[in-house]
Amino acid sequence: QVQLVESGGGSVQAGGSLRLSCTASEFAASKYYDNYYMAWFRQAPGKEREGVATIQRSRGNTYYADSVKGRFTASQDNAKNTMDLQMNNLKPEDTAMYYCAAGLYVGDPPSLRSSEYNYWGQGTQVTVSS
Numbered sequence: 001q002v003q004l005v006e007s008g009g010g011s012v013q014a015g016g017s018l019r020l021s022c023t024a025s026e027f028a029a030s031k032y033y034d035n036y037y038m039a040w041f042r043q044a045p046g047k048e049r050e051g052v053a054t055i056q057r058s059r060g061n062t063y064y065a066d067s068v069k070g071r072f073t074a075s076q077d078n079a080k081n082t083m084d085l086q087m088n089n090l091k092p093e094d095t096a097m098y099y100c101a102a103g104l105y106v107g108d109p110p111s112l113r114s115s116e117y118n119y120w121g122q123g124t125q126v127t128v129s130s
Contacts, residue, residue, distance in 0.1 A: 022100030051112025
């Protein structure tokens with residue numbers, strides 16, 4: 001069973017930074033792990049889930065939603081089996097629950113549609129105050 005665990009959420013003022021981490025310990029032991037895309041999504045109350053960034057595990061290529069380009073950076077640490085999201089210059093509209101997800105067939109270029117991702121973490125809350 002694939003288990004993804006997010007950490008690093010919290011509260012910050014606008015303009016501040018946070019770093020989220022997604023741990024995939026047992027999943028990382030799978031021989032299929034490197035075939036996956038690992039992504040970050042977010043969902044604010046009353047809004048649809050929005051794709052933020054995705055990483056092609058095998059090559060490390062990253063793709064971002066326009067709303068976060070230049071502010072957020074996704075990366076992976078293969079030694080720790082984690083995927084991180086560095087969020088800088090945070091805005092109140094970034095407030096949401098952030099989820100880590102894994103998907104195998106997400107298209108080319110890779111999709112940030114939630115329907116394309118198969119496995120999900122429980123989420124970590126990010127709150128940005130003005």
